[in-house]
Amino acid sequence: MIAVKCKGIKKFYGEGENKTAALKGIDLEIPEKKLTLLVGPSGSGKTTLMSIIQTILTPDEGDLFIFGHHMNTMNELEKAHFRNENIGVVFQALYLIPALTVLENVILPLTIKGENESKAKEKAIPILERLHIGNKVHCSPTQLSRGQQQRAAIARALMNDSKLIVCDEPTSALDQEHGHACMSILKDLVSSDNRTVLVITHDHRIFSFADHIVNLNDGLIDG
Amino acid sequence: MILTAFKMLIGNKAAFIGVIFGIFLAVLLISQQSAIYLGLVSRSYRIVTNISAPNIWVIDPATQGEDLIRSMPKDYLQYVKSIPNVEWAVPVTYLLLPLTTPSGIFTVSEVYGVDDKTLVGIPNLLEGNIQDLYRNGGVILDSNSAENLLAITLPNGEKAPLKLGDALEINGHRVVVAGIAKTTPGFFPQPVVFMINSQVEQFSGTNRIQYIVAKTRENADVQAILNQINSNKNMLGLTSKQLESRISDHFLKTGILINYGISVLLGMIIGFSIAGQIFYIMTLHNLCYYALIKALGGTEAMILKMIVFQAVVVGTIGYILGTGVTLLWGFAIKGTTLTFEFPWQLLLLTGFFAVIICIFMAALSVRKIFRLDPHMLMVNT
Numbered sequence: 001m002i003a004v005k006c007k008g009i010k011k012f013y014g015e016g017e018n019k020t021a022a023l024k025g026i027d028l029e030i031p032e033k034k035l036t037l038l039v040g041p042s043g044s045g046k047t048t049l050m051s052i053i054q055t056i057l058t059p060d061e062g063d064l065f066i067f068g069h070h071m072n073t074m075n076e077l078e079k080a081h082f083r084n085e086n087i088g089v090v091f092q093a094l095y096l097i098p099a100l101t102v103l104e105n106v107i108l109p110l111t112i113k114g115e116n117e118s119k120a121k122e123k124a125i126p127i128l129e130r131l132h133i134g135n136k137v138h139c140s141p142t143q144l145s146r147g148q149q150q151r152a153a154i155a156r157a158l159m160n161d162s163k164l165i166v167c168d169e170p171t172s173a174l175d176q177e178h179g180h181a182c183m184s185i186l187k188d189l190v191s192s193d194n195r196t197v198l199v200i201t202h203d204h205r206i207f208s209f210a211d212h213i214v215n216l217n218d219g220l221i222d223g
Numbered sequence: 224m225i226l227t228a229f230k231m232l233i234g235n236k237a238a239f240i241g242v243i244f245g246i247f248l249a250v251l252l253i254s255q256q257s258a259i260y261l262g263l264v265s266r267s268y269r270i271v272t273n274i275s276a277p278n279i280w281v282i283d284p285a286t287q288g289e290d291l292i293r294s295m296p297k298d299y300l301q302y303v304k305s306i307p308n309v310e311w312a313v314p315v316t317y318l319l320l321p322l323t324t325p326s327g328i329f330t331v332s333e334v335y336g337v338d339d340k341t342l343v344g345i346p347n348l349l350e351g352n353i354q355d356l357y358r359n360g361g362v363i364l365d366s367n368s369a370e371n372l373l374a375i376t377l378p379n380g381e382k383a384p385l386k387l388g389d390a391l392e393i394n395g396h397r398v399v400v401a402g403i404a405k406t407t408p409g410f411f412p413q414p415v416v417f418m419i420n421s422q423v424e425q426f427s428g429t430n431r432i433q434y435i436v437a438k439t440r441e442n443a444d445v446q447a448i449l450n451q452i453n454s455n456k457n458m459l460g461l462t463s464k465q466l467e468s469r470i471s472d473h474f475l476k477t478g479i480l481i482n483y484g485i486s487v488l489l490g491m492i493i494g495f496s497i498a499g500q501i502f503y504i505m506t507l508h509n510l511c512y513y514a515l516i517k518a519l520g521g522t523e524a525m526i527l528k529m530i531v532f533q534a535v536v537v538g539t540i541g542y543i544l545g546t547g548v549t550l551l552w553g554f555a556i557k558g559t560t561l562t563f564e565f566p567w568q569l570l571l572l573t574g575f576f577a578v579i580i581c582i583f584m585a586a587l588s589v590r591k592i593f594r595l596d597p598h599m600l601m602v603n604t
Binding site: 050082085156 | 234522
């Protein structure tokens with residue numbers, strides 16, 4: 001089964017003489033319930049492709065299917081609802097809101113969805129405990145270590161039971177030990193929860209965790 | 224998301240306090256200046272407020288306000304009295320006469336002469352007996368003058384207020400304080416003195432009058448009575464409200480309205496510049512989190528609600544603090560000569576300006592939100 005299918009995806013930045021192709025026609029299939037790494041050097045188009053898969057960036061050409069849904073046919077509102085229910089994201093900068101507690105940050109996707117806060121919190125606690133930060137629920141994210149913040153961001157991505165988890169450079173700010181711990185969690189999401197995990201990285205230390213590796217180079221898939 | 228918006232708002236305490244302070248200052252300036260302005264305007268027509276019994280006032284057509292009064296012959300009174308459905312009509316004189324106290328204080332007093340028979344126009348007395356006005360030289364003095372302006376300085380430096388029975392001199396005539404009353408002060412710190420008309424005539428040497436006040440019978444056609452008064456080109460009949468407007472319109476020719484407008488404008492500029500700018504910076508600071516909300520499935524409408532809610536919260540707090548301090552100020556100066564008038568409509572007016580500031584604040588931020596691209600979260604790492 002295919003989780004994400006890209007057909008001839010192209011994306012350009014700038015206009016006129018400054019127009020640059022970030023993606024030059026991406027044909028890609030990301031298998032369901034696998035951990036896929038999207039790797040490539042800086043400027044290869046990884047971030048652009050990830051943004052398109054997250055549906056926060058619209059391709060200029062080509063078709064995108066996520067779990068069989070043709071994203072090109074959806075308007076912005078429909079995409080927002082789709083994102084909320086199907087895609088969990090862990091950003092490289094994490095973006096945990098410092099004014100909220102860890103628990104409030106984690107339940108944010110459900111708050112956006114309009115779900116009852118106490119029920120959302122009940123759902124969040126086991127996830128936080130599973131990620132070993134159950135004792136940090138009432139802390140401010142600023143009181144957490146980088147590794148703990150990473151886990152809080154992962155917990156937030158898991159909250160809406162999304163089948164697709166997209167992670168942007170999850171290990172870039174972590175040492176080897178914490179990087180491996182983070183990848184173990186993501187791997188566990190695939191094996192235990194049957195989720196599809198897509199990781200954008202150029203950290204070769206974590207390649208061994210991958211079920212599937214996609215190489216991106218100069219806006220095209222390599223090989 | 225409203226709770227999240229609130230937490231994001233108070234999360235940055237310095238900005239939160241800064242925005243509230245900006246709105247507070249703006250509201251304080253607008254409401255306080257408005258209250259002072261309204262106080263001054265209401266003082267301009269205080270004769271109408273102080274003498275509330277009549278519903279019709281007759282003046283010379285040239286009369287505009289207390290600084291521009293043309294007197295009328297006393298016999299005009301008979302004309303007004305003769306109009307059908309006029310229940311009663313009495314003269315009121317208004318003159319500025321020199322006043323001297325035994326301790327040597329010299330000033331100019333505002334002297335109101337009231338009808339000998341009816342005493343219409345005499346304010347409620349704080350002390351004394353109204354019948355004592357008929358005693359030779361009997362006058363009623365305003366309480367502020369008795370306690371402050373004309374108070375006797377004792378040898379030890381303390382001030383002793385004038386009391387009933389104390390003697391004064393008005394235009395060279397000896398008078399005695401027969402009563403003390405609370406009156407609306409004028410623009411200048413001048414004593415306000417009430418006496419019977421016959422005594423005013425004796426003191427001033429003229430029997431001309433400045434106002435005729437009249438009361439119409441119940442269910443009478445007031446406009447028809449005014450038309451009949453105005454058919455005499457030497458008289459102008461007005462209702463109490465019309466006279467208030469005429470006097471205040473004359474007063475506004477001093478340019479005070481422009482000064483007041485400038486004060487309100489300054490308040491708005493303070494609101495826009497301090498509150499608007501800090502709120503905008505706060506939104507910029509939180510921009511990545513709004514982008515996050517968008518990326519996690521939030522809509523622009525949702526973020527718009529959050530911004531508007533934040534603007535409403537700071538606006539409401541700033542408004543309550545601003546009007547609260549203005550009201551406290553009004554309470555603190557109650558009974559003094561400082562002007563202050565705070566009708567409930569002023570709450571609405573100040574609220575309106577606070578809403579304008581909040582809309583400006585929110586609009587600045589919302590512009591940024593609508594241009595927000597969650598893709599920035601992937602790029603700005």
